[in-house]
Each structure stands twice: as structure tokens, then as C-alpha cells.
Amino acid sequence: MADLPQARAAKEGLRARIRDRDGVVGVGIARRGDGYCLKVNVTTEDVATRVPSDIDGVEVRVRVVGRITAQA
Template sequence: MADLDAARHAKASLRTELAGRDGVQAVGISHTGDGYGVRVNLRTEADRDGVPSSVEGVPVDVRVSGRITAGG
């Protein structure tokens, strides 16, 4: 279980680690049943390679969301 502050710190670290990687659509915080985690949205399943399952003890949830674009 991670508290919100730990999840925020892990999110910042993972965002830096994944910066510029093709296929990473978003990095955010997610609520788990007993605390918080980091959520990574990817374009395709193939983009999952190298995304850790946890950062600084905070769980990482990976979702394949496809391409995210601004609505208009």
C-alpha cells in the first residue's frame, strides 16, 4: 500500500524515466483498493517493454489505451 505522497513521488520519477519514449500516452496516479499507485497508459501492448511493475515500492498499473488525441 502506498499513500498519496509516495505515489506522487513515484509518478514524477517514472515520468522522468519514460520521458520521450514513443508509445507512452500518459503517466498518472490511480487509486487502488488500499492506497495509491501509478498508472501508465500506452498506445500498444508492444510499448510495455521496459515499464517497471513498481517504482520506489509503489505499484505500476499499465493500461493499453490506444492513441490519445485532443477532441475537437
Template sequence: MTDRAAARAAKSALSARLSDDPGVVGIGLSRRHDGYVVKVDLTDPAAAPRVPGDVDGVRVVTEVIGVVRTS
């Protein structure tokens, strides 16, 4: 089970790594049945291979949400 502190540290590391990736529109934490995971929101499925499956032992999950538009 991954605790919140470990997930936060992994999120910070992953945010730095993916900060310039145009396919990534958001990085956050999500609680799952086995603890916390880092959740990466993507513009399209083609960006998924650039996201690692885990960071420092913390599981990373992706979700394609599309392009984020502001009004």
C-alpha cells in the same frame, strides 16, 4: 498500503524515465484497494515491457488506451 505522497514521488521519477517513450501517452495516480498506484497509459501492448512493475516500492499498472488524438 501506499500513501499518496509516495505515489507522487514515484510518478515523478517514472515520468522522467519514460518522458521520451513514444508508447507512453499518460502517467497518473490511481487509487486501488491497497492504496495508490502509478498508472501508465500506453498506445499499444508492445510498450508494456518498457514500464517497470514498481518504482521505489510503489506498484505501477499499465492500460492500453490507444493513440490520443486532439481535434
């Protein structure tokens, strides 16, 4: 399991890698057991299949959340 500095570095690498992909609505860090993983929110299952399962040895978990819209 990755420590927080590893997760932060991997997050920046992942963001750069998937920055221009339509359907990615969020990239963050989440606790997992004694360490950290990356969490990617996407709009559809199709987008989810195009996100890597790990980057630089840090696990990537993907969640399909649908479109994100502002609420007034």
C-alpha cells in the same frame, strides 16, 4: 500499498524515467484498495512491456489505450 505522498514522489521518478519513450500517452495516480498506485496509459502492448511494474515500492499498472487524438 503506497500513501499519496509516496505515489506522488514515485510518479515524478517514473515520468523522468519514461519521458522520452514513444507510445507513453499518460502517467497518473490511481486509488487501489487503501492506498495508491501509478497508472500509465500506452499506445501498444509492446510499449506496455517496457514500463516497470513498480518504482520506489509503488505499484505501476499499465493500460493499453491506443493513440490519443484531439477531438473537435
